Amino acid sequence: MRVLQMIFSRNFRGAERHVADLANGQAGRHDLLLLLRADHEEDGASIMRALDPAVPVRLVRPSLLGWDSWRAARAFRPDVVHSHGGRAGKVAGAWLRRWPRLATMHLDYRPAWYRRQDALVAPTGWQAEDARAKGFTGSIHRLDLWVKPALPLTPGQVAALRAELGAGPGTALLGAVGALIPVKGFDTLVQAFRRLPGDHLRLALVGQGPQRAELESLAQGDPRIRFAGFRDDAASLYQAFDLFAFPSREEPFGLVALEALDAGLPVVATDTKGARATLGPGGLVPPGDVDALTSALAARLSQSLTKHRPDLSRWSMERHLVGLDEVYQGLRRSD
Known part of the structure; x- marks a missing residue:
């Protein structure tokens, strides 16, 4: 499947880490293209440093986010457009309506960001409830995020x-x-x-x-x-x-x-x-x-600080990727 991922923020925080991990995970299972704004780096922090070399990236001009995104999508011909954050969500909703559109909520539901999406991914129950309460009429999919187990240090x-x-x-x-x-x-x-x-x-x-x-x-x-x-x-x-x-x-x-x-x-x-x-x-x-x-x-x-790792199997990247694949297929069928 041809998946166009988009994030247009100017920093490297939680949402950007999520997109980097997601793009790295999808690079081997989909034909992927990631759109970033050209001036995405801030204070020396850049999502590019977290991306696998196998992830194709296209930079778009900050003053022409919509136009450049439309040109990239027209050339790439995605089966689904997956946006993250307010700028990307608004661009996808306004400029990329030819293609099925999905957004992951990284904050609360904001109509200006999400109302023109066909579907939403809600990482938590409160976000799903917030979107429905504020009038979103598309499909909402509850998918837990993930934690990547760190390599043990000596x-x-x-x-x-x-x-x-x-x-x-x-x-x-x-x-x-x-x-x-x-x-x-x-x-x-x-x-x-x-x-x-x-x-x-x-x-x-x-x-x-x-x-x-x-x-x-x-x-x-x-x-x-x-x-x-x-x-x-x-x-x-x-x-x-x-x-x-x-x-x-x-x-x-x-x-x-x-x-x-x-x-x-x-x-x-x-x-x-x-x-x-x-x-x-x-x-x-x-x-x-x-x-x-x-x-x-x-x-x-004042208590013991002994370390103990709990069961974190619920927060599995593979589970999230499989769930996303099902959402993508549903959007593709309904297009």
Whole structure:
């Protein structure tokens, strides 16, 4: 099947990681083309670095997203157009109506993005309910996202990563991964961590973003806090952590929580829709509440930090790819 994937964002965060993994997985099972905007790279982070060389990519001009996308689709002749995010969703709905159109929801349902799609993929139940409640009349398909099991590191590699993050023997390393933007709640995390006593504690924030200077100001004077910046090896860093924090104010899904579970880490999380979807409703703390997060971290750090990997078979990429193939076939038959 000929599949045209589209994402027109200018960063490399959760949705972009999803599209990179998806394109890599589909490259061997479909005739694939991925459309990206030419200026997709931001702060040195680029989806291209996560793509397999087997994934064909075409760059479109930011000022001519619709026109260039239509020309690419006309030449490629897709059986289905699969868009991700607001810009791509709007372009597909306005310019590519000749072909069956599907969009994956990475946030909530927004009519301007999705109303002209023939079908939606909802990674969580709340997103499916949101789309239907807000009037979407096409088909909605509930497909869980996935976590890619990380390759196990040797003890020496783990020790080296811990040392790089300022954690030696006898220290407890708390980690957090994500874009440094207000919605991720890292300001709450930094303030909560600073209230925890103990020279044996360390906090590593992995990610880049416009809030970094503000967070560094909040962390000033506490040498236990380390800013690691954007890392291509972020998936491996979980194995260096002892505890994971997921402090978002809002989160539609939360892949980082699954990656932490894959590394066997205990997780302290705020009560967001994404945390409920991936971790369940128990033990979550109110978003933005420094006191509550401080108490939750202190309580978890007082317990054993032994690692245990739960059963994550539900979050299988192969299951998602098979489910998508069925959705594609249905769209193709109904065209």
